[in-house]
Amino acid sequence: METESCETLHPRPLVKATLRLDAESYSVEANKGSLLSEQLVSLKEQSMAILKEFITKHNVPQDVPDELLEASSSEEDDVIPEKPQIKSKKTKLT
Numbered sequence: 001m002e003t004e005s006c007e008t009l010h011p012r013p014l015v016k017a018t019l020r021l022d023a024e025s026y027s028v029e030a031n032k033g034s035l036l037s038e039q040l041v042s043l044k045e046q047s048m049a050i051l052k053e054f055i056t057k058h059n060v061p062q063d064v065p066d067e068l069l070e071a072s073s074s075e076e077d078d079v080i081p082e083k084p085q086i087k088s089k090k091t092k093l094t
Contacts, residue, residue, distance in 0.1 A: 013029050013030040013031070013039060014030065014036050014039050015030040015036070015043045016028070016029045017029075017043055019050060019051070021051070021054045022054075022058070028043055028046045028047055029043075030046075031046075
């Protein structure tokens with residue numbers, strides 16, 4: 001009885017995926033490993049790298065002036081919050 005390796009049985013990747021992020025589309029194909037689990041790990045690594053790049057590219061603040069951020073933080077330091085007065089409830093002993 002002869003056994004064949006997975007590479008001879010499946011010469012092409014078993015795992016493929018397409019990521020659609022906003023208007024952009026990315027095709028991901030496992031490029032490492034001969035076992036399904038190894039290919040899934042490879043696909044996950046590639047997908048996470050694409051997602052990280054997409055988030056980094058699209059998470060840039062839209063023209064936020066630095067002056068407003070500095071002014072709001074300095075104003076908060078000067079204001080001392082008022083503590084609400086708490087009325088205590090006294091119990092009567094009879």
